[in-house]
Amino acid sequence: xxxxxxxxxxxxxxxxxxxxxxxxxxxxxxxxxxxxxxxxxxxxxxxxxxxxxxxxxxxxxxxxxxxxxxxxxxxxxxxxxxxxxxxxxxxxxxxxxxxxxxxxxxxxxxxxxxxxxxxxxxxxxxxxxxxxxxxxxxxxxxxxxxxxxxxxxxxxxxxxxxxxxxxxxxxxxxxxxxxxxxxxxxxxxxxxxx
Numbered sequence: 001x002x003x004x005x006x007x008x009x010x011x012x013x014x015x016x017x018x019x020x021x022x023x024x025x026x027x028x029x030x031x032x033x034x035x036x037x038x039x040x041x042x043x044x045x046x047x048x049x050x051x052x053x054x055x056x057x058x059x060x061x062x063x064x065x066x067x068x069x070x071x072x073x074x075x076x077x078x079x080x081x082x083x084x085x086x087x088x089x090x091x092x093x094x095x096x097x098x099x100x101x102x103x104x105x106x107x108x109x110x111x112x113x114x115x116x117x118x119x120x121x122x123x124x125x126x127x128x129x130x131x132x133x134x135x136x137x138x139x140x141x142x143x144x145x146x147x148x149x150x151x152x153x154x155x156x157x158x159x160x161x162x163x164x165x166x167x168x169x170x171x172x173x174x175x176x177x178x179x180x181x182x183x184x185x186x187x188x189x190x191x192x193x194x
Contacts, residue, residue, distance in 0.1 A: 081095055082105050092104055159177050
């Protein structure tokens with residue numbers, strides 16, 4: 001399915017970027033000041049890596065690394081899914097879905113792999129909101145996998161009764177329910193969540 005919109009029509013042409021030697025504290029400050037959830041790491045207009053909010057949480061905070069001595073190069077993702085500027089945004093969305101990412105650095109392979117922009121899921125959905133349906137199946141499948149996880153592995157999810165998202169669910173008679181909805185049933189079988 002082709003939309004007629006190319007990546008270069010929608011992408012951010014000047015993505016927020018840092019150098020590999022930028023400290024993690026500086027990276028976090030840049031993300032906060034620019035209200036972004038990721039940074040491209042570039043050097044000489046070439047993509048060197050990608051830092052997302054998930055990277056900061058999992059690779060820095062959870063590991064207890066010093067934010068003043070750890071650099072972008074120490075924790076950045078180096079195997080990064082990218083897209084070319086001439087590709088259709090449908091192809092970009094499929095790539096995002098398959099690689100489970102919300103951002104794709106845009107690299108011009110015809111020009112020595114030069115970084116030319118960043119494409120986000122929000123960029124695509126602003127102009128083609130109907131493409132959201134492509135992601136729904138993957139999200140629903142992932143949620144079902146989490147619901148089936150035993151109580152030894154905390155998960156979050158959507159209440160089977162009211163349909164709202166909660167960080168903590170209770171399994172009651174085979175359904176996963178929030179605190180309010182589970183109160184209407186008498187027997188708690190197991191707790192899932194924090």
